[in-house]
Amino acid sequence: MAKTNPGRFFEDYTLGQVIEHAVPRTVGEGERALYHALYPARHALYSSDMFAADSGLDGSPIDDLAAFHVVFGKTVPDISLNAVANLGYAEGRWLKPVYPGDTLRSVSEVIGLKQNSNGKSGVVYVRTRGLNQMDEVVMEYVRWVMVRKSNLDAPAPETTIPELKKTLAVDDLSIPDGLDFSNYDFVQAGEPHRWGDYEAGEVIDHVDGVTIEEAEHMIATRLWQNTAKVHFDATFRPDGQRLIYGGHVISMARALSFNGLANAQMIVGLNGGAHANPCFSGLTVKAWSEVLDKAETSAPGVGAIRLRLVATSDGSVGELKGEDGKFLPGVLLDLDYWALMPT
Amino acid sequence: MAKTNPGRFFEDYTLGQVIEHAVPRTVGEGERALYHALYPARHALYSSDMFAADSGLDGSPIDDLAAFHVVFGKTVPDISLNAVANLGYAEGRWLKPVYPGDTLRSVSEVIGLKQNSNGKSGVVYVRTRGLNQMDEVVMEYVRWVMVRKSNLDAPAPETTIPELKKTLAVDDLSIPDGLDFSNYDFVQAGEPHRWGDYEAGEVIDHVDGVTIEEAEHMIATRLWQNTAKVHFDATFRPDGQRLIYGGHVISMARALSFNGLANAQMIVGLNGGAHANPCFSGLTVKAWSEVLDKAETSAPGVGAIRLRLVATSDGSVGELKGEDGKFLPGVLLDLDYWALMPT
């Protein structure tokens, strides 16, 4: 019994600690097809090798969020097995496209620790990097989680809270080598709206909705080798419900955002994100976006757009928090990211 | 909000109009595997690269119906988003096998228009072509749908009803280059019955049944990037049920028809088809076929067989319509197609 993984507790983390996560994973055409089967994903750059090649890439990459899920999934047994809550994300950057055949692994560094005043838990900050078979970093992000202590007598570590950017600047973003939207085909991409057509403050209702099924979220979550018990075992929670992996909601909302943001092709930065309320099967996920910012880039024909992506379970649009400052009950996700669009 | 796609209304179509549909899609090994996971597909030519090579092809193609679903799915946002009913199919021809790695796109031409006498809707006829990355037409078909008018004051177009063949003749069919069933392996294909063993009027009960699950039809429908709301959003219909994409029933019935028609390997023509009654999860789909016609072809060892494929929800066999000329309630699909068999 000592051979199974009990997960790390708060006192097991030390500042500067580097954790190499198991298990490496080769992602391929199968993962690409499954991504399209699980989410209504239609962004042309990830659907068509020809469209991607015409944009200067070596064929169609694995969806940016699929790369994120693979990198993230590996960290679960080491970071969040005993987590009470997933508190936030920051400084997420996609540095290189992931192509079919690439093998990914993940490494995290503990960059912050703060024991809670109750002495029973603490907050752990990690910067996680996903690397490919050539040891190139394909993406990185900071995540902080609240983790239980196992030994309540363990001394509290010195409190260190990392300085994290609230928002990545456009110069922080990495534009894939060779990316060129000069000859972008708006007809094949599905919408005529270019970067110049969007303005900060604009809210877009993505209209469509998908009702969540148990089988689908489990297939998705396993695909990323995320094995957190609460997503799979109906006997684990007192109410007999399985909690939907937050990444499933992220991918569902992003795919739904095609309708109105079909040209927000590549995700390159994650400024922050909150899983506002838990998601369960039977709920119908809809999404809306707000344009937060825009910036020019040095790549030909490529503009950056900063978007808030909100997933809801009640179809509401434009409302996030109540007068008490808390997320409204119909909000599932509040995500702040940078995407690349044709200018 | 103006950035999302409201779909076209009847008055938005004009005769001769050519619509290029988004989004191009590279289909590969993943889509092939998923087709086998979603349907009990066993036709050897689509299961084994070796069997296909022994039949003169460059490896195992993507299932003919998968190619159809990909081509069809792209047309949904432009043709049937505001459709009241899918009225019929005609002159469907598979012109080239689709292989893993091919990138498909779709183009439709409006070939007929007829406003309904109530002035609130009309029938639109389109001929849709699916093209690969070399701009070769891999398949085409005619489909007509009833579409609502948005502006009831818009003038009625001149009525044009295209002349459509009730049935494709064998000379209208395209036999894949190199196809050769001279050395066909009936043991590996699964049944001994050859083209000569079937005769017009023969009815085959395919025996097996599959109970439909919500997760499965949604995975299938998304895989073809068909995003029609009614298939995904349980809040869309007053009764809370999701409507099963008609193509899911077609593929399920075709796969079930292996048991009795294992050697009807390739679908090359679609003469017509009707989604007789809506399908919902929980129903158990069974299938039967009737041999309608047979014809010789010029390819070595290859015969053509015209089949009626009927999907049912009640296990009935051989009955289609009641005395009132309407489809019986247990009939889901009535499809008329040409397939190629070893002689």
Added chain:
Amino acid sequence: MAKTNPGRFFEDYTLGQVIEHAVPRTVGEGERALYHALYPARHALYSSDMFAADSGLDGSPIDDLAAFHVVFGKTVPDISLNAVANLGYAEGRWLKPVYPGDTLRSVSEVIGLKQNSNGKSGVVYVRTRGLNQMDEVVMEYVRWVMVRKSNLDAPAPETTIPELKKTLAVDDLSIPDGLDFSNYDFVQAGEPHRWGDYEAGEVIDHVDGVTIEEAEHMIATRLWQNTAKVHFDATFRPDGQRLIYGGHVISMARALSFNGLANAQMIVGLNGGAHANPCFSGLTVKAWSEVLDKAETSAPGVGAIRLRLVATSDGSVGELKGEDGKFLPGVLLDLDYWALMPT
């Protein structure tokens, strides 16, 4: 109607009879991805091409159990369509890894027959071999099933019960050419425990559980082209439930066993197995293992470990049978296999 497959009955089998099963199947990256989507599979050798290459293989093979399912699935229409019960397995050996792109077919030989005393059924023993496109045997196993007689007047065959090894000796196992665990990366594999850390009698509770969904087991079972009615048709059983394919439980339990046996990388032998109780959707599958034996091998750094893998529906650990010698109601599977581990 005579064209559909009624399946073989007991009197249709003769000793020494060789049955070539339809339909050949090319397995690829799609099947690999689906295996990871359907089961919480994390063994590094099957997840990462790099890890497999570092272990001396030509990239990551298709999971051993996926190869088993493909080979097994083909036998269903010929062996178990009219089976009353799946009685046992023996002498299962994996002889060559199956790689993406390989095409598999199956051949069975009848090696034993015994009519039951009631005259209504009998036991058929077959040795099944799976072959790749180069006619190399990739795996083989013996299985015996109880099959109904159709013609009760058919004479009983001479009783022949094959001599089967209760347990394969380590010399009976085939170690893949080139396999070398000398430079095994325990961090990337996910656990530090090596072959030397396990001892006979040790029991490991694998902790995690997965609740079974109808959509998932049907997707899995179809993927292996196993078309047994009871798995798909809710109208087939009086209680309206679909019986879960026993192989789905095997794969689920094996994948769950990663937690505690992450380094039991390759399955090379199957000594025996029993589907102790039927599995239905809604049950939560958990697993435990018992170390039964250990043996050295001639491959560098590679040890063999013999394991009992038990799947349960009630989370029990360490208990198999009641005082009456029958499996306890919470036991779904009792499997006895050999795996390869780093020493």
